[in-house]
Amino acid sequence: MNRMTTAEATVATLISHGIDTVYALPGVHNDHLFDALSKVSDRLRTIHTRHEQGAAYMALGAALATARPRAYAVVPGPGLLNSGAALLTAYGMNAPVLALIGQIRHDDIGRGFGHLHEIVDQAGIIKRLVDHSALIREPAEAPARVADAVRAMFTGRPGPAALECAIDVWGKEGAITSIPAPEAPAETPVDEDALVAAAKRLGAAARPLIVCGGGAQSAAHEVMLMSGMLQAPVLGYRRGRGVLDSRDPLSVTLPLGRELWRETDVVLAVGTRLHMQQSMWGVDDDLAIIRIDANAQETALFRAPAAALIGDAKPILRRLIDLLPAHNRARRSRKEEMQERQAQMRRRLDKLAPQLAILDAIRAELPEDGIFVDEVTQIGFAARLAFPVYRPRTFLSPGYQDNLGWGFATALGVQDARRDTPVVAISGDGGFMYTANELASAIAHRIPLVTIVFADGAFGNVKRIQEERFGNRLIACDLANPDFVRFAESFGAAAERVRDPGELRAALRRGFVRRDGPTLIELPLGPMPSPWEFIHMPRVRGEDRT
Numbered sequence: 157m158n159r160m161t162t163a164e165a166t167v168a169t170l171i172s173h174g175i176d177t178v179y180a181l182p183g184v185h186n187d188h189l190f191d192a193l194s195k196v197s198d199r200l201r202t203i204h205t206r207h208e209q210g211a212a213y214m215a216l217g218a219a220l221a222t223a224r225p226r227a228y229a230v231v232p233g234p235g236l237l238n239s240g241a242a243l244l245t246a247y248g249m250n251a252p253v254l255a256l257i258g259q260i261r262h263d264d265i266g267r268g269f270g271h272l273h274e275i276v277d278q279a280g281i282i283k284r285l286v287d288h289s290a291l292i293r294e295p296a297e298a299p300a301r302v303a304d305a306v307r308a309m310f311t312g313r314p315g316p317a318a319l320e321c322a323i324d325v326w327g328k329e330g331a332i333t334s335i336p337a338p339e340a341p342a343e344t345p346v347d348e349d350a351l352v353a354a355a356k357r358l359g360a361a362a363r364p365l366i367v368c369g370g371g372a373q374s375a376a377h378e379v380m381l382m383s384g385m386l387q388a389p390v391l392g393y394r395r396g397r398g399v400l401d402s403r404d405p406l407s408v409t410l411p412l413g414r415e416l417w418r419e420t421d422v423v424l425a426v427g428t429r430l431h432m433q434q435s436m437w438g439v440d441d442d443l444a445i446i447r448i449d450a451n452a453q454e455t456a457l458f459r460a461p462a463a464a465l466i467g468d469a470k471p472i473l474r475r476l477i478d479l480l481p482a483h484n485r486a487r488r489s490r491k492e493e494m495q496e497r498q499a500q501m502r503r504r505l506d507k508l509a510p511q512l513a514i515l516d517a518i519r520a521e522l523p524e525d526g527i528f529v530d531e532v533t534q535i536g537f538a539a540r541l542a543f544p545v546y547r548p549r550t551f552l553s554p555g556y557q558d559n560l561g562w563g564f565a566t567a568l569g570v571q572d573a574r575r576d577t578p579v580v581a582i583s584g585d586g587g588f589m590y591t592a593n594e595l596a597s598a599i600a601h602r603i604p605l606v607t608i609v610f611a612d613g614a615f616g617n618v619k620r621i622q623e624e625r626f627g628n629r630l631i632a633c634d635l636a637n638p639d640f641v642r643f644a645e646s647f648g649a650a651a652e653r654v655r656d657p658g659e660l661r662a663a664l665r666r667g668f669v670r671r672d673g674p675t676l677i678e679l680p681l682g683p684m685p686s687p688w689e690f691i692h693m694p695r696v697r698g699e700d701r702t
């Protein structure tokens with residue numbers, strides 16, 4: 157039996173659960189936690205940031221890049237709230253982020269004295285942001301609370317968890333009997349009848365379609381096999397990009413996916429809410445939907461599916477792949493048809509030529525396994541539709557929160573967790589300034605991220621909507637910018653301004669070989685053609701419910 161403080165026991169359990177980095181911003185509530193972290197820096201790195209949102213976004217990026225749990229630590233009240241948008245995004249992206257959040261004195265919680273950083277019902281606020289949260293009340297509880305939190309992060313629909321601990325509890329010493337090892341996540345037994353029903357439906361389908369979301373990223377090989385067996389196109393948008401290699405003619409994004417949605421009789425939806433398809437493109441009685449989802453509640457939100465397979469996509473797809481041959485009809489290759497349709501779609505997408513030229517330059521320089529971190533910017537909207545993605549987890553897009561400003565700090569976390577892999581972050585001038593301060597963290601921790609800032613002097617997306625739909629009554633959309641090159645250089649970053657895709661390529665090449673610190677590339681731009689006709693597309697099936 158060992159005597160340890162709550163903080164020491166917590167840190168030891170983080171380590172035993174494979175967490176190798178805590179992204180953090182310290183403060184008096186967490187002093188004992190940081191002291192414990194200082195004693196294990198050879199096994200658990202502490203990466204400090206300049207704002208709590210930076211710490212939480214970096215933990216998110218590291219979790220997304222590794223598919224492993226990653227942690228961040230902040231003070232209560234303002235520290236928690238400052239990290240809120242990132243925690244919300246982690247929830248929306250099902251990312252295993254563990255938030256360690258300070259608290260006021262244990263006996264004073266809920267009594268309203270007005271202590272430093274006190275916030276009414278902090279536990280209640282946290283509870284609404286994550287599926288699993290708890291308060292560590294004493295040293296002996298810490299190992300189990302951490303282990304519970306990590307288990308919860310991988311149980312059912314994955315996602316973030318949060319642990320609170322009071323200012324006077326972190327440093328309290330007690331007897332710790334053991335530090336638990338991580339448990340293998342419990343396998344949900346899959347409904348065999350539903351599996352056979354799904355295999356029969358898919359096997360009999362005339363024009364099956366596979367739709368992938370973020371939950372399919374761990375099942376890329378199986379999706380590829382299913383696609384081949386069924387000759388089914390695979391639709392991925394945002395978090396589903398890269399599950400099937402974009403070079404495969406069966407790999408499609410939104411606009412072509414919608415054409416296929418209109419024609420299909422059986423959809424296999426893998427780890428996706430199917431939100432856009434069901435809410436915008438429409439459903440009808442001629443369409444059977446087979447859902448593979450981690451969350452049983454999710455599957456019937458819009459319409460009861462023909463079959464619901466609940467659990468991790470990979471083992472479920474493996475079972476379907478075993479069962480399918482007995483039921484699958486003879487299928488002709490759709491390769492030529494899809495090549496032709498892809499070529500037609502590319503001609504339509506030429507409307508976005510200015511964005512595509514920039515994306516071509518990035519793709520030409522980013523290695524096959526390089527990671528692209530998307531943002532809510534004109535180039536990002538086009539990237540979701542047309543940036544070729546070759547491997548799973550190499551296109552990171554913020555999911556349904558689509559929150560401006562997530563990109564740069566999240567990409568820092570991605571690059572920190574994957575030091576040897578080139579990572580490129582794209583940002584508008586609006587989004588970049590949300591976390592531009594974290595250039596200081598990139599320098600302090602020598603993070604070799606390459607960031608491209610598209611400077612159009614505007615919240616360009618908002619501005620175009622005001623021009624086109626609100627009689628050009630412009631409000632709150634023009635931006636006063638710093639000189640981004642001098643700004644970055646003032647932190648000690650490498651920076652340059654480029655004028656066109658050719659210069660961008662050369663700058664990216666220089667950036668990707670620089671491995672000891674960050675690079676910023678500013679690309680001044682004018683207004684871009686609207687991508688919205690390819691994103692918000694009208695219904696193609698069923699009755700309009702509005």
Ligand SMILES: Cc1ncc(C[n+]2csc(CCOP(=O)(O)OP(=O)(O)O)c2C)c(N)n1
Nearest residue numbers: 533534559560584585586587614615616617
């Ligand atoms: C947190 C958050 N706030 C506001 C928005 C609304 N919004 C969407 S795009 C946009 C403007 C983006 O400007 P910028 O980053 O410069 O990209 P650009 O459109 O100019 O390429 C805004 C304000 C949002 N998506 N998320």
Ligand SMILES: [Mg+2]
Nearest residue numbers: 584585614616
């Ligand atoms: Mg802009």
